[in-house]
Amino acid sequence: MMKLEEFLRLNAPEELGTVAMVVAKGSLAVSEAIPTKAGLLASVNPSGERQKAIDVFSNDEFAEALLGTGMVEEVASEEMQEPLEGKGDVHVAMDPLDGSSNVETNNPLGSIFGFYSKRLPASGRSLLGAMYVTYGSMLTITLSFGKGVHRFVAVRDEAGPSSFELSGLNLRLPEKPEVYGFGGSRKEWTPPVREFVDTLEGRGLRTRYCGTFVGDYNQVLSRGGIFAYPQFVNRPQGKLRVLYETAPMAFINEQAGGYASDGRRNVLDVEPRTLSEPSPAYIGSAEVVRDLERMVSAEGQN
Numbered sequence: 001m002m003k004l005e006e007f008l009r010l011n012a013p014e015e016l017g018t019v020a021m022v023v024a025k026g027s028l029a030v031s032e033a034i035p036t037k038a039g040l041l042a043s044v045n046p047s048g049e050r051q052k053a054i055d056v057f058s059n060d061e062f063a064e065a066l067l068g069t070g071m072v073e074e075v076a077s078e079e080m081q082e083p084l085e086g087k088g089d090v091h092v093a094m095d096p097l098d099g100s101s102n103v104e105t106n107n108p109l110g111s112i113f114g115f116y117s118k119r120l121p122a123s124g125r126s127l128l129g130a131m132y133v134t135y136g137s138m139l140t141i142t143l144s145f146g147k148g149v150h151r152f153v154a155v156r157d158e159a160g161p162s163s164f165e166l167s168g169l170n171l172r173l174p175e176k177p178e179v180y181g182f183g184g185s186r187k188e189w190t191p192p193v194r195e196f197v198d199t200l201e202g203r204g205l206r207t208r209y210c211g212t213f214v215g216d217y218n219q220v221l222s223r224g225g226i227f228a229y230p231q232f233v234n235r236p237q238g239k240l241r242v243l244y245e246t247a248p249m250a251f252i253n254e255q256a257g258g259y260a261s262d263g264r265r266n267v268l269d270v271e272p273r274t275l276s277e278p279s280p281a282y283i284g285s286a287e288v289v290r291d292l293e294r295m296v297s298a299e300g301q302n
Ligand code: AHG
Pocket: 049, 078, 095, 097, 098, 099, 100, 101, 183, 184, 211, 212, 213, 214, 229, 239
């Protein structure tokens, strides 16, 4: 099987390959740290959310490795007020640990990275590539540099450290949408979102929701359908952050033949004015998400 290093050497621009490789190595250290760093800290992140030891550990692990490449001009993180400055050309935005509220229940967790060509914040149109780590029953890396979506799985060599082996090439969302997962609850959703969810059952889609964006999206990529963290009646701006979460995932999803919307337009066209700006997020099979967009925008809900 092809190893990640070899794949990156043959298929990624040199700087992005180096950056992707240090993220992959960092994910092994984060995965090992999860059991002992689940405690809640007193500190909060720029979105005002309490931090967990694993949020800070993963942030520091990835930031140090990324700056150490000498190819990264800045690292912006969901867990830091300001970006760290480095030298190089790649602008990295990361959610170092996605779904940290799920550590105790051992639900899948994730890490999300956007590799931008411009000073941050910037729209998803300036993404050169994106990758996400899924800490689940397997540790996998899913990535794209604009030429398809590819997946690698961590395999523990005898006695030696784990390495990443190619487990999926040119992944595409399946034709038939199968699953849906919407964050929040019916009473928090706006009427068009509630109506839209009702239509999904009518189309034979089944619920699949684990509470982590990466874990919930990862199954949509395999089974087709839609994940959403929608606008709420009392939270029209949504929860997921454009720069760190929805734009990098939208980049990958689009490369797999899908579409992602904030309810009005392609997530990749959203110009975040701040590093932590959130937006409603609807991502997955193009026909399903475009139907959602028609219903939500028609109601003038935005
Ligand atoms: P993070 O842990 O990086 O803050 O992300 C958590 C996000 C996302 O992973 C998930 O879809 C959503 O929060 C779940 O939100 P609720 O806990 O409010 O359902």
